[in-house]
Amino acid sequence: DYTLNSVREFLVREEDSIIFGLIQRANFPLNANTYLLNSSILPSSNGSSLLDFVVINTEAVQAKGGRYQNPQENPFFPEKLPASLVKPYPVEKFLHAGAASININKSIWKFYLDELLVKWFDTILEDGNYAQTAASDLSLLQVISRRIHYGKFVAEVKFRDSPKKYEPLIRAKDKEGLIKLLTDKSVEEKVIKRVEEKAKVYGKEVTLNDKNDTKYKVDPLVVTTLYKKLLIPLTKEVEVEYLLSRLD
Numbered sequence: 229d230y231t232l233n234s235v236r237e238f239l240v241r242e243e244d245s246i247i248f249g250l251i252q253r254a255n256f257p258l259n260a261n262t263y264l265l266n267s268s269i270l271p272s273s274n275g276s277s278l279l280d281f282v283v284i285n286t287e288a289v290q291a292k293g294g295r296y297q298n299p300q301e302n303p304f305f306p307e308k309l310p311a312s313l314v315k316p317y318p319v320e321k322f323l324h325a326g327a328a329s330i331n332i333n334k335s336i337w338k339f340y341l342d343e344l345l346v347k348w349f350d351t352i353l354e355d356g357n358y359a360q361t362a363a364s365d366l367s368l369l370q371v372i373s374r375r376i377h378y379g380k381f382v383a384e385v386k387f388r389d390s391p392k393k394y395e396p397l398i399r400a401k402d403k404e405g406l407i408k409l410l411t412d413k414s415v416e417e418k419v420i421k422r423v424e425e426k427a428k429v430y431g432k433e434v435t436l437n438d439k440n441d442t443k444y445k446v447d448p449l450v451v452t453t454l455y456k457k458l459l460i461p462l463t464k465e466v467e468v469e470y471l472l473s474r475l476d
């Protein structure tokens with residue numbers, strides 16, 4: 229059953245996956261050739277990057293295995309997906325029908341490449357592990373995307389809890405009003421404090437000498453910035469998009 233508490237607990241668990249995903253990605257340098265269009269490392273590229281290639285093909289296998297039958301999962305290349313080979317698992321339908329067409333992965337992808345990676349890493353460093361880099365990018369992108377699109381579930385819970393407050397704003401297509409109504413600043417502040425703490429605990433370099441030079445595998449500032457600039461704002465954007473089509 230979905231309640232405001234249970235959907236928030238889901239978001240808290242996703243924090244762990246996001247931080248571990250960042251720690252995994254930090255095992256490699258930027259490896260810019262993974263992202264370049266027409267890079268010499270991929271002679272048959274036809275204008276796409278190695279990351280495009282790995283993501284399109286990995287999503288195709290996972291789609292056949294049934295991944296996108298779960299409404300929590302949203303592909304990065306929906307136009308390229310083959311059909312599932314797996315019989316759908318019967319799940320209780322919770323979301324409104326319009327939910328399926330909400331996919332903001334293009335914005336997530338752009339932020340990830342243009343804001344997160346290039347500011348996080350030294351742009352010239354390479355170690356040649358391009359496929360491994362792309363695979364860790366994809367698993368991180370998938371959990372980021374799942375967290376953000378979970379805004380559909382959060383919005384549905386909020387709508388059911390107080391339809392009378394949401395309905396007039398939805399009818400008036402009042403985006404600003406909807407954002408104001410669904411925002412809880414104190415929860416956002418707690419999220420940011422908690423992920424900073426988790427980044428320090430999960431990412432602490434463990435050594436056996438007792439020198440006091442604490443090092444982190446991922447700068448906690450990378451994690452809090454990701455939450456402030458991408459995860460929370462885009463989760464709210466998904467909530468608003470979802471609500472706008474809620475009465476259709």
Ligand SMILES: O=C(O)C(=O)C[C@]1(C(=O)O)C=C[C@@H](O)C=C1
Pocket residue numbers: 236239382410411412413415416419459460461463464467
């Ligand atoms: O927990 C909520 O109520 C949410 O809508 C999620 C979330 C978030 O992204 O963490 C977004 C908006 C709220 O202001 C608080 C937190």
